[in-house]
Amino acid sequence: MTAETPDQNDDSSPLELDQEGVASEMWDADSLEAFQAQQGLAKQRRRRAMLVALLAVSFVGTVVYAWKNNGEPAPVTIDLAPEIKFERLLFRLKMEHNKKLHIEDFIVTDDMLKQLEAYPEFETVILDQGQVSDASMKVLCSLPNLQHLRLRLSPISDEGLKTLGGCQSLWFLNLPHSLCTSAGVAELKAIPQLRQLRLGSRNLSNEVTRDIATLKTLRGIHLIDVPVTDEGLKTLTTLPYLESLYLDNSAVTEIGWQWLYANHPQLHVHVNQRHNDYDPKAHNHH
Secondary structure (H helix, E strand, O other): OOOOOOOOOOOOOOOOOOOOEEEEOEEEEEEEHHHHHHHHHHHHHHHHHHHHHHHHHHHHHHHHHHHHHHOOOOOOOOOOHHHHHHHHHHHHHHHHOOOEEEEEEOOEEEEHHHHHHHOOOOEEEOOOOOOOOOHHHHHHHOOOOEEEEEEEOOOOOOOOHHHHHOOOOEEEEEEEEOOHHHHHHHHHHOOOOOEEEEEEEOOOOOOEEEEEEEOOOOOOOEEEOOOOOOHHHHHHOOOOOOOEEEEEOOOOHHHHHHHHHHHHHHHEEEEEOEEOOOOOOOOOOO
């Protein structure tokens, strides 16, 4: 009898696998090596097929997008880490000789803000999504020409205000979400040209009006959620150069407002972000 020749079209495995997928018979080393090589090539072919399929789908998607958008290529968006965004923005502003840093679409931290020490040219720093603390006030005060500072969502306390007292060129300070007290506000007397103060803190009471009244250079005041009373209102009007007064959610009564309009009609006054009906300077804001 002659040996039976295996069918060349038979692609069954030389190893019989049990239900767990484990070889039930052991073959010689050469046969096992050949089988593993064959399996490896099969896996490579499957990977290539998947890659080609993905590329094909991507290409078709791009063509369809371009056809629907007048030939414009599909946009590519990469969400960079805030640290990278901040570093790139600083570099771009430096190249443009831009002295204004305004960030509103990502959060800035104390560690990120340390980079400002290498960019002393900024005159305006506005962080609308910041979470900086008192520790960053020293970095900000190292900017020799800083004039306008706005820090939203940043819990600046009395310690931070004391540090900001060293910003000799600062004229506009906006801290709507601070944690300062009247003692911290008193530290702002050290700023020689402070003209605009916008401040909010749950730790402020009517008492702060007396400390604000000592900031003789102020021309504009905006207090947010500070319970200023009728007497506190009168205290604020003692400022010699006051031009505008905005109070949100104060404790001033109608009698107090009527006194203000009668005795200081020159002031630009906002009550909860609008004019009172009997304000002699009332007008629409667009």
